[in-house]
Amino acid sequence: xxxxxxxxxxxxxxxxxNQKAFYGSRGLNYLNHIEIDFIKEATKDLKFSNxxxxxxxxxxxxxxxxxxxxxxxxxxxxxxxxxxxxxxLKNEKLNLKPHNAEEGLPSKDKLFDLVLCIRVxxxxxxxxFVISEISRTLKKSGYAIxxxxxxxxxxxxxxxxxxxxxxxxxxxxxxxxxNNLEIIKIxxxxxxxxxxxxxxxxxxxxxxxxxxxxxxxxxxxxxxxSRNYIFLVKKISK
Ligand SMILES: C[S@@+](CC[C@H](N)C(=O)[O-])C[C@H]1O[C@@H](n2cnc3c(N)ncnc32)[C@H](O)[C@@H]1O
Numbered sequence: 001x002x003x004x005x006x007x008x009x010x011x012x013x014x015x016x017x018n019q020k021a022f023y024g025s026r027g028l029n030y031l032n033h034i035e036i037d038f039i040k041e042a043t044k045d046l047k048f049s050n051x052x053x054x055x056x057x058x059x060x061x062x063x064x065x066x067x068x069x070x071x072x073x074x075x076x077x078x079x080x081x082x083x084x085x086x087x088x089l090k091n092e093k094l095n096l097k098p099h100n101a102e103e104g105l106p107s108k109d110k111l112f113d114l115v116l117c118i119r120v121x122x123x124x125x126x127x128x129f130v131i132s133e134i135s136r137t138l139k140k141s142g143y144a145i146x147x148x149x150x151x152x153x154x155x156x157x158x159x160x161x162x163x164x165x166x167x168x169x170x171x172x173x174x175x176x177x178x179n180n181l182e183i184i185k186i187x188x189x190x191x192x193x194x195x196x197x198x199x200x201x202x203x204x205x206x207x208x209x210x211x212x213x214x215x216x217x218x219x220x221x222x223x224x225x226s227r228n229y230i231f232l233v234k235k236i237s238k
Contacts, residue, residue: 003077003100006123009163010057010078017084018058026206027197031190032060035118035230038187039064039145042232048113052137054101054130055120059085062116075099075106102126105133112137115144118230122149122164128175135179138235144181147189147230148172154193155227169222169229181233188217189228 013020022032039061049070056062056074058081065072066089074096076082082098099106102124115134121127134144149155151166176183190197190213200206217226 003102006163007077007079010076011080014058014078014080014084017081018060018088022060025198025201026203027200027209030200030206030210031197034187034189035147036061036064038230038232039116039118042143042145042185043114046114046143048142050112051114051116052105052107052112053116053118054105054134055117055123056085056096057081057119059088061118062089069093071095073107073112075101077101101130101133104129105137107137109136110139110142113139113142115142117144118147121146122166125165131175131181132179135181135235140235140237142235143184144233144235145230146233147228149228150189150226152224153227154191154225157193167229176231176233180235180237182236183231184234185232186222187230187232188222188226189230191216191225191227194227 010017021028023029050073051065051070052073052075053062054075056076062072062074062085071093072089072095074085076085076096076098077100079098082096085096086094097106115138117130117134121130124130134146138144148167149164151168155162155166173183192209192213196209200209222229
């Protein structure tokens with residue numbers, strides 16, 4: 001999808017985004033928690049001062065860090081999402097900019113202790129460049145948390161209608177290594193089509209679906225079946 005169309009898509013979506021994407025049903029909130037629980041767990045013991053989120057949306061992830069006395073930086077292509085995030089995050093150490101990350105990150109080298117890039121790389125054709133920008137702007141031993149949708153998953157069925165693209169996981173891992181980003185942890189996501197989670201509101205049914213997700217993810221190798229993957233990576237060398 002062209003940049004202007006992506007900007008318009010998220011501008012139009014901005015005031016209902018958090019509700020529709022994360023809290024609209026028990027199933028959506030389950031997907032939301034796979035991501036935010038991973039971020040919380042991965043960062044709970046880290047001491048850091050500067051955090052950047054690429055494509056921060058309505059601020060769901062930045063909110064997790066609001067009370068930790070951290071300078072929060074962010075870029076997002078949608079001005080309306082930016083307004084929404086500012087409403088949700090009342091933090092004086094906030095530095096959010098409207099910016100297309102595919103043009104590079106507006107930051108000096110080695111500034112950030114943590115970079116987040118969740119549900120967003122899939123809109124960027126120049127994603128290998130964005131990965132190199134993440135590496136450039138991370139401090140040595142800094143961390144990044146990056147989420148991507150998986151090519152070999154149920155996503156394939158929805159591809160003709162999707163406004164984003166899917167990742168070949170081994171190719172993505174190669175790109176991380178090329179940019180001195182060492183994988184510390186991988187979280188596999190859910191397995192079933194998105195609409196299933198969207199409509200599930202019954203606790204018991206969700207429990208069953210969640211246990212099938214966990215079971216399949218345990219037995220299948222990385223790169224197969226899970227709708228998405230979340231990587232915790234650490235910048236090594238330089
Ligand atoms: C699906 S939302 C995810 C928001 C947030 N990361 C989260 O997990 O809640 C994707 C966000 O990425 C932004 N985005 C898409 N392409 C972008 C680009 N090239 N540069 C910066 N932001 C972009 C969109 O405007 C939108 O706010």
